[in-house]
Amino acid sequence: MAVRINRRKEKVQLSRLVNMKSSNAVFEEVRNNFIRFYPASAFEEIKKMYKDFVDLFSGKYPGYQSCNTMYHDKIHTTDTLLALSRLIDGYNIERKRKLPLKRVNLALIAMLFHDSGFIQKKRDVKGTGAKYTKEHIVRSIEFIKSYFAKVGLSAEGFISVKNMISCTGLTTNISGIRFNDKAEETLGVMLGTADVLGQMADRNYLEKLLLLYHEFREGNVPGYESELDLLKKTLIFYGFIQMKLANDYKGVYRFVKTHFSRRYHINKDLYQDAIGKQMKYLKKILKNSPEKYRNNLRRRINPTKIIIN
Numbered sequence: 001m002a003v004r005i006n007r008r009k010e011k012v013q014l015s016r017l018v019n020m021k022s023s024n025a026v027f028e029e030v031r032n033n034f035i036r037f038y039p040a041s042a043f044e045e046i047k048k049m050y051k052d053f054v055d056l057f058s059g060k061y062p063g064y065q066s067c068n069t070m071y072h073d074k075i076h077t078t079d080t081l082l083a084l085s086r087l088i089d090g091y092n093i094e095r096k097r098k099l100p101l102k103r104v105n106l107a108l109i110a111m112l113f114h115d116s117g118f119i120q121k122k123r124d125v126k127g128t129g130a131k132y133t134k135e136h137i138v139r140s141i142e143f144i145k146s147y148f149a150k151v152g153l154s155a156e157g158f159i160s161v162k163n164m165i166s167c168t169g170l171t172t173n174i175s176g177i178r179f180n181d182k183a184e185e186t187l188g189v190m191l192g193t194a195d196v197l198g199q200m201a202d203r204n205y206l207e208k209l210l211l212l213y214h215e216f217r218e219g220n221v222p223g224y225e226s227e228l229d230l231l232k233k234t235l236i237f238y239g240f241i242q243m244k245l246a247n248d249y250k251g252v253y254r255f256v257k258t259h260f261s262r263r264y265h266i267n268k269d270l271y272q273d274a275i276g277k278q279m280k281y282l283k284k285i286l287k288n289s290p291e292k293y294r295n296n297l298r299r300r301i302n303p304t305k306i307i308i309n
Contacts, residue, residue: 014270015203018082023054026078030108033085033259037092038101046108052147053077053112056119065120068128070211072115072136080198081111083256083271087190090255093262100183106157107187109144110164111194116143133219137169160184167192167249174248189249196241197253201274206282207297209234228293232286238279 019025027050034043052061057074059066067073084107092098117139118129132139141162148158163177167188174192179185199205213230215221224230245253257269285296 012264012266012268012270013203014201014274017264017270020075020079020082020202023074023078026082030082030085033089033263034104034108036089037098038104042101042105045105046112048151049109049112052151056113056116063122065122065124067119069118069130069215071208071215072118072129076199076202077112077115079202080114080194081108083194083198083201084108084111084190086259087194087252087255088187089263090258091186091190091252093258094255099187103160103181103183103187106160107164107191110161110191113144113147113161114140114165114168114191114195116140119143127218128215130215130218131220133215133221137165140165156180164188164191168195170244186250186252190252190255193245193249193253196245196249197256197271197275200238200241200278201271203274205275205278206231206285210294210297228290231282231293232290234282235279235286238275 018029031040031043031047034046054074055061056064057067057077088099088104088107115136117132117136120129129136144161144165145158148154148161160180163179163184164187166172166177167174168191172192174189177185177188179188199208202208209230210227213224213227216224216230224233245251253269253271256271257267260266260268260270285293289296
């Protein structure tokens with residue numbers, strides 16, 4: 001259920017609209033966005049897939065362990081799923097022709113399982129799923145292929161989901177993907193956009209970057225010498241992401257502002273607003289006391305409990 005907002009207050013935080021710590025509350029808001037343009041009965045398929053997603057990340061899906069990556073966890077996926085549903089809603093508000101139901105359902109499924117490649121099989125007992133960081137998209141696509149066969153979804157649908165998930169790779173050449181139609185391409189770049197917005201607008205994003213560093217370390221991702229080095233390079237990454245959102249991802253991020261304006265009467269892009277505040281605070285930390293960065297990152301998670309193997 002969405003949280004009631006006092007719109008007379010100038011400062012409205014993204015995290016106050018929905019309880020982001022509750023995956024069920026987030027999923028209910030995804031449903032609310034969906035049924036504004038599509039039949040409620042059509043959401044039943046997504047509801048079934050959501051249960052399988054929860055089972056997969058909780059260790060209840062046959063043959064798989066529970067998620068053990070601390071950055072790419074269940075909340076990361078539900079954060080990005082909500083961002084995607086808001087992009088779709090904003091698009092449908094603005095455009096005379098809404099995105100086709102079939103493609104929208106596939107996009108939501110793609111978002112649910114876009115990081116399934118981090119989940120280890122039961123017999124895979126070495127390390128954590130972070131070791132698959134560099135190949136997690138390929139592994140996610142492999143999981144979805146077998147999943148589609150198991151639940152009886154079409155091969156055509158799998159290709160569509162494969163194309164969309166490929167868009168979440170930050171080094172993927174979007175122009176090289178052979179989309180089936182324009183709607184699939186639009187939803188693909190929305191998927192990539194939602195993956196970025198969902199994680200970077202998280203109010204715990206800066207704290208979680210420390211967890212991401214250790215995922216990168218286990219996954220042999222080059223270019224980061226320490227937690228502090230990753231924090232410093234995040235400012236450079238922010239500039240890169242802004243260009244990617246505008247260019248490779250076709251500027252579809254703008255549709256969230258339409259969503260917030262129509263649904264909440266808030267004429268702001270709350271995602272970019274939240275991300276901007278994160279970067280402002282990060283700059284302050286790195287300028288004033290970079291050696292004490294952990295002391296200034298105190299939200300929710302406790303980075304001191306990170307175990308370095």
